[in-house]
Amino acid sequence: MLSEIGFVDVRIGPPVDTFKGADGEQKARLFQVYGYPFFARKPALNKENRHG
Amino acid sequence: MAVESEPPIPVDANALREDVKSKYREVAIDPHGKYHFHTGRYLAKHLGYDDEFVAWLPDAAVESFAGVANPFSLQTLAKGEHVIDVGSGGGFDCFVAVLQVGARGKVIGVDMTEEMLAKSRSTANVLGLSNVEFREGLAEHLPVEDNCADVVISNGVINLCADKRAVFSEIWRVLRPGGRLQFADIANGKPVPEGALKNVDLWTA
Numbered sequence: 001m002l003s004e005i006g007f008v009d010v011r012i013g014p015p016v017d018t019f020k021g022a023d024g025e026q027k028a029r030l031f032q033v034y035g036y037p038f039f040a041r042k043p044a045l046n047k048e049n050r051h052g
Numbered sequence: 053m054a055v056e057s058e059p060p061i062p063v064d065a066n067a068l069r070e071d072v073k074s075k076y077r078e079v080a081i082d083p084h085g086k087y088h089f090h091t092g093r094y095l096a097k098h099l100g101y102d103d104e105f106v107a108w109l110p111d112a113a114v115e116s117f118a119g120v121a122n123p124f125s126l127q128t129l130a131k132g133e134h135v136i137d138v139g140s141g142g143g144f145d146c147f148v149a150v151l152q153v154g155a156r157g158k159v160i161g162v163d164m165t166e167e168m169l170a171k172s173r174s175t176a177n178v179l180g181l182s183n184v185e186f187r188e189g190l191a192e193h194l195p196v197e198d199n200c201a202d203v204v205i206s207n208g209v210i211n212l213c214a215d216k217r218a219v220f221s222e223i224w225r226v227l228r229p230g231g232r233l234q235f236a237d238i239a240n241g242k243p244v245p246e247g248a249l250k251n252v253d254l255w256t257a
Binding site: 001002005006007011013016018019020021022023024027030031032033034035036037038039040041042043044045 | 086087088089090098099100119120121122123125126127208216217220221224227228229230231232233234235236237238239240241242243244
């Protein structure tokens with residue numbers, strides 16, 4: 001979805017076991033739910049666009 | 053994964069929003085209550101936040117933190133950057149951001165829950181921070197102008213929005229060309245049954 005909108009350099013970091021030891025752990029395990037850091041960039045304007 | 057194209061979620065967006073608001077109102081008022089997720093300093097450490105930053109913050113800035121990962125782990129912020137936090141809650145990530153961008157930087161937190169806004173504004177006053185501001189608003193309609201942010205951050209919020217494309221499109225609008233989106237969120241490795249997806253109560257359970 002990010003790429004479809006126009007974002008570039010899309011990256012996903014390593015998973016974190018967000019719910020480990022919490023009351024929601026069992027449900028998280030059931031659906032393999034983890035937390036992730038995401039990164040994306042809105043492309044810079046090229047020179048043509050900047051002056052155009 | 054949340055970044056892949058997905059069909060619209062079969063859930064009432066307004067009902068979901070009210071449910072989320074109710075849950076996070078509780079977290080603002082009673083941060084040490086019983087929730088299905090961790091909160092506060094324990095969670096910040098668990099998610100790998102810099103101990104030095106977190107130790108500097110008063111309890112009020114950290115206790116209602118309910119993020120799911122660390123949006124600063126793939127890239128830290130630079131001095132002087134302008135940052136918007138989508139769903140800023142009690143303000144924890146905004147205060148971490150302020151420490152990174154320094155006095156020349158600016159951070160705007162946007163949240164829809166009155167109790168969270170009151171808490172984050174109060175903490176900003178206590179800390180004497182003039183370059184962090186908290187505004188009431190929705191992720192789908194951010195109360196900021198076009199192309200104004202160097203970085204948009206968010207933590208554990210977008211998964212709770214029914215229309216993720218609307219949220220990402222709004223983030224695109226407020227980012228300057230060349231700006232970055234750094235967010236943390238959950239993703240499931242196994243599909244959730246459609247019946248569960250339609251049940252608003254299960255989204256925040």
